[in-house]
Amino acid sequence: MRVQLFGTCMVDSFFPEVGDAARRLLEHCGVEVAYPRGQTCCGQPAFNAGYRAEARGAAEHFLATFTGSDPIVTPSGSCAAMVKHHYPELFRDDPQLRELAESVAARVFEISQFLVRVLRAHENPFRGCGELTYHSSCHLTRILGVTEEPLQLISALKGAHFIPMPDATRCCGFGGMFMAKLPEISLALADEKAQAVIATGADTVTGCDSACLMVIADALQRRGSSVRVVHLVQLLAEGI
Amino acid sequence: MSELQTSLNFRKNAERAVADPSLRAAMRSATDTFGARRAAAFAALPDLELLRDRASEIRMQVLDNLPALLEEFGRNAKRAGATVHRASDAAAAREMILALLKERGVRMAAKGKSMVSEEIGLNAHLEAAGIEVVETDLGEYIIQLEGETPSHIIVPAIHKNRQQVGTLFAERLGVPYSDDPQVLTKIARRVMREKFLAADAGISGANFAIAQTGTLALFTNEGNGRMVTSVPPLHIAILSLEKILPRLADLPTFIRLLPRSATGQAITSYLSLITGTRKEGEATGARELHIVILDNGRSEILAGECREMLKCIRCGACMNVCPVYRTVGGHAYGWTYPGPMGMVLTTLLTGMEMSYPLVDASTLCGACVEVCPVRIPLVPLILKLRERRVGLGLSDFKERLGMWLFRAAAKNPELFFWGERVSRLFWPLIRRVGGKDVAGRLPNPSAMAFHRRMP
Numbered sequence: 001m002r003v004q005l006f007g008t009c010m011v012d013s014f015f016p017e018v019g020d021a022a023r024r025l026l027e028h029c030g031v032e033v034a035y036p037r038g039q040t041c042c043g044q045p046a047f048n049a050g051y052r053a054e055a056r057g058a059a060e061h062f063l064a065t066f067t068g069s070d071p072i073v074t075p076s077g078s079c080a081a082m083v084k085h086h087y088p089e090l091f092r093d094d095p096q097l098r099e100l101a102e103s104v105a106a107r108v109f110e111i112s113q114f115l116v117r118v119l120r121a122h123e124n125p126f127r128g129c130g131e132l133t134y135h136s137s138c139h140l141t142r143i144l145g146v147t148e149e150p151l152q153l154i155s156a157l158k159g160a161h162f163i164p165m166p167d168a169t170r171c172c173g174f175g176g177m178f179m180a181k182l183p184e185i186s187l188a189l190a191d192e193k194a195q196a197v198i199a200t201g202a203d204t205v206t207g208c209d210s211a212c213l214m215v216i217a218d219a220l221q222r223r224g225s226s227v228r229v230v231h232l233v234q235l236l237a238e239g240i
Numbered sequence: 241m242s243e244l245q246t247s248l249n250f251r252k253n254a255e256r257a258v259a260d261p262s263l264r265a266a267m268r269s270a271t272d273t274f275g276a277r278r279a280a281a282f283a284a285l286p287d288l289e290l291l292r293d294r295a296s297e298i299r300m301q302v303l304d305n306l307p308a309l310l311e312e313f314g315r316n317a318k319r320a321g322a323t324v325h326r327a328s329d330a331a332a333a334r335e336m337i338l339a340l341l342k343e344r345g346v347r348m349a350a351k352g353k354s355m356v357s358e359e360i361g362l363n364a365h366l367e368a369a370g371i372e373v374v375e376t377d378l379g380e381y382i383i384q385l386e387g388e389t390p391s392h393i394i395v396p397a398i399h400k401n402r403q404q405v406g407t408l409f410a411e412r413l414g415v416p417y418s419d420d421p422q423v424l425t426k427i428a429r430r431v432m433r434e435k436f437l438a439a440d441a442g443i444s445g446a447n448f449a450i451a452q453t454g455t456l457a458l459f460t461n462e463g464n465g466r467m468v469t470s471v472p473p474l475h476i477a478i479l480s481l482e483k484i485l486p487r488l489a490d491l492p493t494f495i496r497l498l499p500r501s502a503t504g505q506a507i508t509s510y511l512s513l514i515t516g517t518r519k520e521g522e523a524t525g526a527r528e529l530h531i532v533i534l535d536n537g538r539s540e541i542l543a544g545e546c547r548e549m550l551k552c553i554r555c556g557a558c559m560n561v562c563p564v565y566r567t568v569g570g571h572a573y574g575w576t577y578p579g580p581m582g583m584v585l586t587t588l589l590t591g592m593e594m595s596y597p598l599v600d601a602s603t604l605c606g607a608c609v610e611v612c613p614v615r616i617p618l619v620p621l622i623l624k625l626r627e628r629r630v631g632l633g634l635s636d637f638k639e640r641l642g643m644w645l646f647r648a649a650a651k652n653p654e655l656f657f658w659g660e661r662v663s664r665l666f667w668p669l670i671r672r673v674g675g676k677d678v679a680g681r682l683p684n685p686s687a688m689a690f691h692r693r694m695p
Contacts, residue, residue, distance in 0.1 A: 005694075007690045007691065007694075009656075011690050012660065012689050012690045012691055013660050013663075013664075013685045013686065013689060014682065014683055014685055014686060015683075015686070015690075016686045016688065016689060016690035016693055017686075019690040019693070019694070020690075020693060023694070035691070035694035035695070037653075037691075038653035039653070039691070040649065040650045040651075040653055040656040041646075041650045041656070043650060045646065046643050046646055046647065046650075047623075048604055048623070048626075049626060049630075049635075049639070049643065050599070050623065050625075050626025050627040050628070050629055050630040050635070051627075051630055051643045051647075052627050052630075053647070054643045054644070054646060054647040054650075057647040057648075057650060057651050058646070058647065058650035058651065060651070061650055061651045138603070138604070138605035138606055138607075139604075139606070142605070142606035142607070142609070142610060143606065169607075170563060170605075170607070171563040171603045171605035171607070173563065173603065174603070175602070175603030175604060175605070176604075177600075177639075178600065178602070178603045178604075179678065179681065180678045181251075181600045182251060182254060182564075182600060182601070183675075183677040183678050184251075184254060184255045184258045184259075184677075185254055185258060185564055185567050185568060186603075187677060187681075188258050188264075188567045189563050189564075189567060189603070190681075192567075214681070214682065214683065215681055217683075218680075218681040
């Protein structure tokens with residue numbers, strides 16, 4: 001099987017290690033990983049801020065870049081949700097692009113979803129350690145409906161002890177442009193999330209969206225906490 | 241529209257709220273409680289999810305047939321002895337109600353909870369004309385004593401803790417200080433009993449108006465709604481035009497759904513169905529009933545692409561789960577309706593020019609959509625309003641420029657990667673300009689971008 005890896009712009013600039021881990025993990029599962037050259041951003045920052053034309057520009061580029069029929073896999077719930085749910089809507093008045101958007105949308109998977117539903121990766125053990133808690137990102141949970149898959153993968157991490165976080169689905173305060181437009185609220189929400197992480201007593205917090213993990217890491221650091229913040233694919237790749 | 245409208249200052253209002261620890265604690269504890277109660281109520285009855293579909297359908301039928309249903313309601317209410325008035329805007333509604341009270345020499349009016357009366361700024365208008373207005377819902381009474389406006393549509397004094405209420409009562413009512421809610425409630429009840437008996441008029445809102453029978457439905461928990469609508473000789477009810485339900489048989493869906501969504505209760509303590517005036521031989525009920533139906537911009541919303549907002553039944557579930565509302569409270573939104581439903585409705589009712597910063601007041605987390613009993617697509621509506629704001633040129637110039645650059649770069653990988661390299665190079669500067677609370681929250685860009693690591 002072959003997949004196209006959609007790294008996302010956050011991973012490209014700030015978290016290449018998440019991309020590395022995603023690739024290693026997929027290859028470990030026997031999947032050939034192609035990386036469509038020239039991929040940029042899915043357009044979510046523009047779409048969420050109300051810049052439809054700008055979002056369309058990015059989306060058109062995405063559709064032109066991810067050609068073929070292989071599944072498209074990405075280590076981000078919100079970028080997957082953008083392509084899967086907002087692209088068809090974005091091209092509602094253009095029958096040709098709409099059809100293309102719908103076929104691309106049907107090929108997109110968030111990585112934990114792909115690992116569990118398609119590759120059944122959770123049926124094989126990974127090495128894990130320590131006390132682990134999990135933040136359930138908003139778009140992953142509420143738009144994609146991916147709630148169980150990350151937990152199934154976490155329970156495949158043998159040796160790690162999972163401690164659920166109260167209100168795990170409450171927003172971390174990132175919200176894309178929200179963090180820049182209303183930083184006071186964003187920081188307050190991230191701090192509340194950091195407190196929830198600390199209260200679990202876990203030494204590691206994981207999740208499936210680099211941007212959420214980024215603001216959680218910052219909030220933990222502001223509290224002087226040493227809890228490790230790490231993407232789920234990194235934990236799994238470490239445990240191969 | 242009420243005179244006070246500070247939605248344009250949303251960020252400043254929010255900043256102040258975030259820095260207020262007692263507000264934050266009160267909001268956290270109250271929204272957690274209501275959120276958890278709602279969740280428990282829904283978990284106990286799985287068919288409530290089907291009921292949400294049904295409720296959404298009924299509300300859509302209402303929007304599709306509103307003019308005819310309003311006419312039907314008017315006809316049937318009139319037949320039952322009520323007088324129905326239509327007010328095109330807030331000023332018309334205020335004048336109409338003031339005139340009704342003045343003509344009858346009313347000196348004091350007892351009021352049940354009504355967000356529409358807040359929307360039109362009724363109390364201030366009546367008080368300026370020398371009529372005493374007494375709020376009889378406990379939460380409303382508290383904020384009236386304090387000179388505030390509601391910060392939640394169901395729990396108006398949600399932002400206050402019991403110590404603050406104790407101090408307020410001691411100061412304003414001359415009673416010994418207590419922060420025991422039972423003691424405080426008893427004090428309020430004693431004050432209010434006298435007001436109910438002395439009032440020349442009762443003013444209430446309504447949760448629903450049934451077209452088929454001309455009936456007003458009021459959901460209350462304190463019994464004050466029933467007192468206000470049945471003890472004084474004159475009852476004036478004010479409601480916005482979308483509160484219509486087609487048939488009496490539609491009501492049970494909402495009897496089951498509204499209290500569970502609002503407070504997690506299986507049913508409210510009091511459900512009043514008022515059809516017209518007191519009949520021959522009846523012991524209670526107003527002798528004169530006037531129903532004021534307010535438009536105030538709603539017909540325009542109905543004709544537009546955001547019409548689904550008018551499905552709202554004002555349960556407040558969306559604000560109880562909203563991370564932004566929970567953090568800043570209701571006053572920060574700057575007008576009558578806060579939270580997710582409030583940011584959408586305020587923008588639609590008061591106009592984008594008066595309220596555009598509100599469209600930013602969401603992380604788009606979707607918690608509101610998950611709980612809305614009538615399935616209003618709040619996140620898509622927020623996105624539509626953001627688009628509308630951009631279209632009206634009300635977004636920041638730097639943002640527009642940034643988005644223009646973003647589009648150019650997203651379409652052109654060379655430019656995109658060049659941008660990445662440049663920002664890596666100038667990162668210390670970007671960090672400084674962007675400030676520690678925005679750019680400072682991002683890590684340093686990686687020395688080697690991911691696309692360069694891939695074959």
